[in-house]
Amino acid sequence: MLKSGGTILGFLLLVIVFGALRPDVFLSFGNLRNVLEQVAILAIVAAVQSVVMVVGNFDLSVGATASLAGAVVAQLMISGYGITLSVLAALAVGAVVGAVNGYLTAYLRLSAFVATLATMTSVSGLTFIVTNGATLFGLPKAFMGLGQGRWLEMPNPIFVALAVSLLVWFVLRNTTLGRRWHAIGGNAEVAKLSGVNVSLMRFAAFVVAGLGSALAGIVLTSRLASATATSGDSYMLLAIAAVFLGMTISKEGQANVGGTLIGVGILGVLSNGLNIVGVSTYVQQFLTGAIIVAAVAFSRLSNKGVS
Amino acid sequence: MKNTRILAAVATVLASTLALAGCSTGTAAESRQSPGGHTPVVALFTASYATPAVKLGVDMFKSKADKMGWTTSVSDSANDYNKLNAQMQDAISRKVDAIVMGYTSQEKTSLGVSAANAAGIPVFAIDAGVEPYEPYALNVTSDNSQLATLSAQSIIDANPKGGNVIIIGWDSHPGIRLRTQVAKKLFEDHGFTVAVNHQIQSPGAAQEESMSFVQDYLQANPGDKAPVGVWAGFDAAGFGAVQAIESAGAKGTVVASMNGDDFAVAEIKKGGPFVATVLQDWPTIVGDLVSGMDTYFTKGSLPAKNYIEIEGTLINKDNATKF
Known part of the structure; x- marks a missing residue:
């Protein structure tokens, strides 16, 4: 339990501490709903980042892709295109960015770090071109429903995050595609010798990341009722942090959606709890980094101890 | 593998062509001459072009400078002040006629500003400080x-x-x-x-x-x-x-x-x-700055007052x- 459950215990500890400090507020339905709403978009980005990390890579361009997709959907709607067409176009843009990453990494054999760093830079530039550096606003009311509407008293982004997470979990766990991704992450050479088309599988993982990031960007634009060139950028590091936190839950140290969601939960509870308790932003930033390091280090030390 | 190499080569050629096309567009835009025949060269530096208000002011300056016939370059360091100071050093080496600081923090740019002063290049500023600062030739800012x-x-x-x-x-x-x-x-x-x-x-x-x-x-x-x-x-x-x-x-x-x-x-x-x-009031802020710079380029004199605050309008x- 201690070996694989240290991060879960940490998460529960955070809930208990904040619950004890402000029991009337922190554990209320309204606040838990707030936490879920605030982490929903991060959960989408982190879930698709998990896919790339399962195959042994990572994608630095997810935040920039979210910003670009958000900008594209907003700009198209402002230009008079319908909501469906605009959303589809933004998703397609995300898929193209993912395909470029996949091609550079899987077929041109560039390191994922270099390829996605370069893509992130170019995509950020494209987003500035799309927005012209301005804040895009004045979006159709019907579009706001995606990010601001509620169903069963719960904000819609939570359902989108839940659907994406379930889908990624199902694919990774129950499909041939998922098993091949895991096989590549375990040992790409062995997977290749077993007949797996490693390049194609890797390419597909990046496309999924691009598509999911674009969806996150669309939801973000709807939630904020506006789009800027940098609105989704901060999700990249948070998503990677969430996946790393989640990896400590797996005995094999592999990326997994369940663990990623725990990681997302830790980041969300930490931010919400510290806000409610009234801790300053600067201290919050320090504590977030310290807790990530502590969780990952604790897990590593536990694993060493066992082996 | 052969196809991959061909595709990579094509992509490289396309990217290079686009980059060169971008460069040539810039050159064409910058080739205008002022009525006097001399084209002042101005380098503007900002660290936060991604911010809507900054972009508005910087673009407004660029537009006015183009109309004045100046050759203007805009550099954004994306909040990296070390890079910004290095970019300023480059501009000083190029012997630009004036430097404009766009919405920067004077505490973080003293290296570049001092170097410009030492090289005899006047430093003008848009909203780059909240008090008079000796090394600036002129800073026009919001109140x-x-x-x-x-x-x-x-x-x-x-x-x-x-x-x-x-x-x-x-x-x-x-x-x-x-x-x-x-x-x-x-x-x-x-x-x-x-x-x-x-x-x-x-x-x-x-x-x-x-x-x-x-x-x-x-x-x-x-x-x-x-x-x-x-x-x-x-x-x-x-x-x-x-x-x-x-x-x-x-x-x-x-x-x-x-x-x-x-x-x-x-x-x-x-x-x-x-x-x-x-x-x-960006039109007034930028307008006053351009006016001060124009006086310097045409008459060689710097403004008597190097810090101007412009009031805003309540909405x-x-x-x-x-x-």
């Missing part, structure tokens, strides 16, 4: 104290009985830091309690960060404990607060900020919690339709 006073006063006027207010600032920016200090003092002088002074971590995502913070604060302080006002140092943060207030259904909490961004004016027109913003429900 940050006035901006803060007008916006904070809107919250005070909306709440004659006083109460708690939240401040959302970004102290890394000297102008916003000064605004925050002025607003805080004004609130306290009028018997208000500043319940919390929240600092934005990532200005590029200020709207979402502000929304989440105010959402959490309202959750922890519902009903009568809710603040009567949220004062934000810039419009994006104010907009996020408005969305949190509307989402929480908090009645009686008003928001005021400054910049005069389009989305803020649109919210004020709706008649919701957003009660005021203050429009920064509230009474006049929002005019903007």
